[in-house]
Amino acid sequence: MTGNCLIAQSGGPTAVINNSLYGIIEESLQSPNIGKVFGARRGVYGLLNQDYIDLSLLSKTQLEMLRMTPGAALGSWRYKLNTREIDIIVAHMQANDIRYFYYIGGNGSMHVAQLIHQAARKKGYDLNVIGVPKTVDNDLTQTDHSPGFGSAAKFLATSILDMSMDIMSSPRSNRITIVETMGRNTGWLAASCALGLKDETGIPMLIYIPESPFSEEKFMHDIRKKYEEHGSALVIVSEGIRNREGKLIAEGSLARDPVGRPQLGGVASYLKELIVKEGSGLSARYILPSIWQRSGMMFSSRVDVEEAYLAGKHACYHARQGINGAMVTIQRSNGTSYSVEYGSVPLTEVAGREKLFPLEWYDADNHFVKNEFLDYLYPLIQGEVSIPMKNGLPAYQHFIS
């Protein structure tokens, strides 16, 4: 099919999201069937307002710099579309002879991609829609893991390792160190912190994930016990931990985001207060890396950077083969050394679904992960990337404003 192509990025960005963008641009610019290569500015906003940028105008250097720049270079937007707006988006695509639409995003974005795919089909407009997985949360189903997760996991594990050296400097400090990770409904990132814990430091770690109900009583009991044994402890909490009734810890005080979800980021502060109030002399402090954990490019893993890039390329290969209404998947090959293959899955099978952290990889009594998870995770954080530096800081290049 001959025509133009359109790429959009959506949702929260990652450190490697622009590698997928680069992969699609590179592949599309080489394709004889593709005319113009457009990018939608600010995700849904650009789709809705026909705000497209001609990406073929970017220089080779600009394109290459994309691979070493975190954040969504095309921009993103949180906005809930209605049916009428989906039709407007398709009409804009038709007006611009867009025949290939690539959407880099998470499970919410895959739902939007599916709606666009359906609307085009209903209209009889020949449009090829391919989703490219992207999420630090690792909660997309049907794929072994998602680009973005490995780098965020490496970021967090490194931070734990660094801070362990600091905590080791003052053993028996009577202080609980709390780290709050992202993870609205899933504990993948909180669990990843386990990689940064070295046995030889002797520092105990407790990990709390949204998949396992949180009890304040057990929490206080556990940290008191760890403290008595070791004089310090590291507590990892996913921002989305919930009690037995499914209510977010500290839910009452949370504001709402533009799509109506409670704005997280504050459970560590709540737990610190709890420890100070009920810990009989225990003290606490907390670390909240917030959006840095998804944008810390210097910690990105080479494996993740490469897979994000290849996921973008495979989106184009799939489209060329006539696959439509599907998301690229990463499948881990069997064998002793780590390798992957890129497949596809209908958007309907991933749209709006969530892959929870497997409870069989979680020891809910001791609040720690099992070795099976570490075996799964280690390959994803391997290798480093060298970021071009300028005057002591990374030389990033963003191209929209």
Place this chain on the structure above:
Amino acid sequence: MTGNCLIAQSGGPTAVINNSLYGIIEESLQSPNIGKVFGARRGVYGLLNQDYIDLSLLSKTQLEMLRMTPGAALGSWRYKLNTREIDIIVAHMQANDIRYFYYIGGNGSMHVAQLIHQAARKKGYDLNVIGVPKTVDNDLTQTDHSPGFGSAAKFLATSILDMSMDIMSSPRSNRITIVETMGRNTGWLAASCALGLKDETGIPMLIYIPESPFSEEKFMHDIRKKYEEHGSALVIVSEGIRNREGKLIAEGSLARDPVGRPQLGGVASYLKELIVKEGSGLSARYILPSIWQRSGMMFSSRVDVEEAYLAGKHACYHARQGINGAMVTIQRSNGTSYSVEYGSVPLTEVAGREKLFPLEWYDADNHFVKNEFLDYLYPLIQGEVSIPMKNGLPAYQHFIS
């Protein structure tokens, strides 16, 4: 003077503190006048309990790994000594024929070093006491800057740059992003965040430092204005900001540390609440890097690593020349390119004193720093270090537990 040497680390560690330790060990092992090279375990604790480690037993590889490991490898301890305990410390030194005592620490530690120096002199015990500057806060007087600061500044500036790329992804997000830095009484680290802000992103930044009184009314006014102009803003707050009466923001809710100071780390959470409550629709989130900003080895600057090492070496040179009761200083040379010389200053001139952030480098109306500060800071964050990696994570080696 012939005898043994003793090294201790004190206070909060830094990413480069072990480079000073390495410099002293290296120099002392080569010195014909020095018998044993001891390290005091856990700072004051080791001094007080005669808990010394023989550092000459470390292998060359172990020693070299020190240079690439954050945190105080000898350990540290927060504890307020009394006069009787100072005498005990000196008696232990005498019993072990310690003739050279090197104390790597901040202004509180320099006070302890001075007390030890005085007590030895009073007793007629010939002891050479040299302090080695160490603080991420950069608040030691009489030195152009202190080892540890440059790396923490580079850490924070990089985090701002990374997060700017993320914030740029969602322009006009209506969201204020607050970053809380260390700095109990001084704004050096908060001010350093300015380096990470690139004009081309268009994101406005407001920096609040303890040296300039904080007003909640002006704060809310300023962020509302910035938000109206740009749709987002970065707010940098030093943990120790105070109101016009000198009271810490959110002081009431703060616990105390072992030396009686309020435990900081929470002002960002307080300001987030304030914005949500009074910001008429504005939302906010915060980032709290806490102890990671002083232990994030991967961001350490080559200049800082090298200066920490050379400050350690110069402590030994000074002692050999008969300088006593003094701290090593770093003096910036005049000239167009950056270079430093290492001098010394009596401990009495630094003990317990603080170098505040110069108000002439701060624009209190616009809450931003002036270019003179950026010119001062840039040389200190230059250059990167390559950390040995193992299985995707830094291969640190700590040697006490």
